Amino acid sequence: MAAANPTIAFRLLPVPASPDAGAHPVQRSLDTLRLANPGLRDLLLSLHHGPGELALLLDMFCVDALDVAAELRVPAYFFFPSAASNLAVFLNLPYYYPTVPSFRETAKDKNALVRCYPGMPPIRAADMLHMVQDKESDAARVRLYQFRRMAEGRGVLVNSFDWLEPAALKALRSGACVPAGPTPAVYCIGPLVNRGGSHGERGGAAEKPHECLAWLDAQPRRSVVFLCFGSLGAFSSAQLREIARGLETSGHRFLWAVRSPPEEQSQFPEPDLERLLPAGFLERTRSRGMVLKNWAPQSEVVQHEAVAAFVTHCGWNSTLEAIMSGLPMICWPLYAEQSMNKAFMVEEMRIAVEMEGYEEFVTAEEVEAKVRLVMETEKGKMLRERLAVAKEKAVEAINEGGSSEAAFADFLRDFGAE
Numbered sequence: 001m002a003a004a005n006p007t008i009a010f011r012l013l014p015v016p017a018s019p020d021a022g023a024h025p026v027q028r029s030l031d032t033l034r035l036a037n038p039g040l041r042d043l044l045l046s047l048h049h050g051p052g053e054l055a056l057l058l059d060m061f062c063v064d065a066l067d068v069a070a071e072l073r074v075p076a077y078f079f080f081p082s083a084a085s086n087l088a089v090f091l092n093l094p095y096y097y098p099t100v101p102s103f104r105e106t107a108k109d110k111n112a113l114v115r116c117y118p119g120m121p122p123i124r125a126a127d128m129l130h131m132v133q134d135k136e137s138d139a140a141r142v143r144l145y146q147f148r149r150m151a152e153g154r155g156v157l158v159n160s161f162d163w164l165e166p167a168a169l170k171a172l173r174s175g176a177c178v179p180a181g182p183t184p185a186v187y188c189i190g191p192l193v194n195r196g197g198s199h200g201e202r203g204g205a206a207e208k209p210h211e212c213l214a215w216l217d218a219q220p221r222r223s224v225v226f227l228c229f230g231s232l233g234a235f236s237s238a239q240l241r242e243i244a245r246g247l248e249t250s251g252h253r254f255l256w257a258v259r260s261p262p263e264e265q266s267q268f269p270e271p272d273l274e275r276l277l278p279a280g281f282l283e284r285t286r287s288r289g290m291v292l293k294n295w296a297p298q299s300e301v302v303q304h305e306a307v308a309a310f311v312t313h314c315g316w317n318s319t320l321e322a323i324m325s326g327l328p329m330i331c332w333p334l335y336a337e338q339s340m341n342k343a344f345m346v347e348e349m350r351i352a353v354e355m356e357g358y359e360e361f362v363t364a365e366e367v368e369a370k371v372r373l374v375m376e377t378e379k380g381k382m383l384r385e386r387l388a389v390a391k392e393k394a395v396e397a398i399n400e401g402g403s404s405e406a407a408f409a410d411f412l413r414d415f416g417a418e
C-alpha cells in the first residue's frame with residue numbers, strides 16, 4: 001500500500017494491550033485506541049507545521065483522539081464510511097434514546113416502528129443497529145459514548161453524495177440531530193469506490209483476469225443476477241440450498257459467491273459446493289450459472305454489462321459500487337448497520353427491493369419472486385431507470401464542479417489547507 005501511494009507516509013503508533021480483556025469488543029477497541037494517544041501526541045508534536053497545515057482525520061472508533069487534538073489545537077474530523085442517514089441516526093441517538101423504551105422491547109412486535117432522526121419517517125425497530133437495541137447493554141452504552149463524542153468533531157467526511165440522501169442531510173445540516181449542538185459540518189465527498197481492477201483472490205492482485213469475467217463476456221447484455229455478501233457474509237447450508245432452488249426455478253442466469261456456513265468455516269475454509277448445494281444443481285445450471293468459492297472480483301463484476309441485478313448484504317461499499325454501475329439491488333442484510341441501510345435504500349433512496357424473510361429464513365419462492373420482479377416486471381424496469389439516474393447523479397457529484405468535489409474543497413478550506 002505504501003509503495004502504491006508514495007505521497008502517503010504510514011506511521012504505526014505503539015499501542016499497549018487493552019487493559020480489560022473481558023470487556024465488550026467495541027469497548028476494548030476504544031480503550032486500546034485511547035492508549036495510543038501518547039504516541040499520537042508525540043507524532044503530532046514531531047511534525048513541524050504552520051497554521052492550517054495539519055488536521056486529524058479520524059476513524060469513527062478513534063473518538064478519544066479528540067483529546068489530543070484539543071490539547072494541541074489541531075482541528076479533528078471523522079471519516080464516516082456508511083450512509084449519511086446512519087450518521088443522522090447515530091448523532092441523534094444520545095438524545096432520542098432517553099425518550100423511548102429499548103428497541104429490542106419494541107421490536108418484539110414485528111411491525112413496530114421507531115423514529116430514526118428528526119424529520120424522517122420511522123423504520124422498523126428490528127432494523128435498527130442491533131448493538132444498540134437493548135438500552136441496558138454494555139454494547140449500547142459504549143456505542144452511545146462513541147456517537148456523543150463523534151459530535152465533538154469539527155466535521156465529518158461522509159462516503160455519500162448530496163442527491164442520494166436529502167432528508168438526512170437536511171436534518172444534519174439544520175442542527176436537528178444534535179439539539180444541544182453544535183453539529184459537526186457534514187461533507188459528502190463520495191462515492192469513493194474501487195473502480196479499478198481487483199481480480200484474483202482476496203488480498204492479492206493476480207495478473208490474469210478472473211475466470212468469471214470471461215464467463216460474463218459470453219453472456220447476453222443485462223442478463224445475469226449477481227449474488228455476493230461482502231467480506232464476511234455466510235449462510236447456513238439449509239439457506240444455501242434454498243437460494244440455489246430459487247435461482248434454478250427463476251430460469252435466470254446467475255453469478256454467485258458462496259462461503260462455507262459459519263460453523264464449518266474453520267474446518268472447510270473453501271466451500272464444498274457439491275455437498276452444500278442441492279444434488280445435481282451445478283450440473284443442471286452449468287449453461288447459465290457460475291458459482292464462485294468465497295470471493296468474486298466484485299468491483300469489476302458490477303460494472304460488467306452482462307450483469308442486471310445485485311443481491312447484496314447492503315454493505316455500504318457494495319451499495320455505492322452498485323450505484324456507480326446503475327445496478328438495481330435486492331437487499332439481504334445480515335449484520336452491523338446493514339438492515340438500516342436496507343430500510344433507507346428501499347424506502348428513502350428507492351434504489352432497491354427487499355428479500356422478505358431476511359431476518360430468519362428466505363424461501364426459494366421468495367428468491368425466485370424477487371429475481372423475477374427485478375428482471376421481468378414493470379417495477380423492475382422502473383428500478384433500473386431510477387438506478388440510471390442515481391448513477392448519473394453520482395458521477396456528476398464526483399466530477400469537476402460536482403457537489404462532492406465542492407464539499408472536499410470546502411473541507412480543505414475549513415481547516416485552512418487552501
Ligand SMILES: O=c1ccn([C@@H]2O[C@H](COP(=O)(O)OP(=O)(O)O[C@H]3O[C@H](CO)[C@@H](O)[C@H](O)[C@H]3O)[C@@H](O)[C@H]2O)c(=O)[nH]1
Pocket residue numbers: 081082194198228229230231232257294295296297298299314315316317318319321335336337338
Ligand atoms: O466477494 C467479494 C466480497 C466483497 N468484495 C469487496 O469488498 C467490499 C465489501 O464492502 P462492503 O460492501 O461495505 O461490505 P463489508 O465488508 O461487509 O463492510 C463493512 O463495512 C461497511 C462500511 O462501513 C458497512 O456498511 C458494512 O455493514 C460492514 O459489514 C466491496 O468493495 C466489495 O467490492 C469483493 O470484491 N468480493
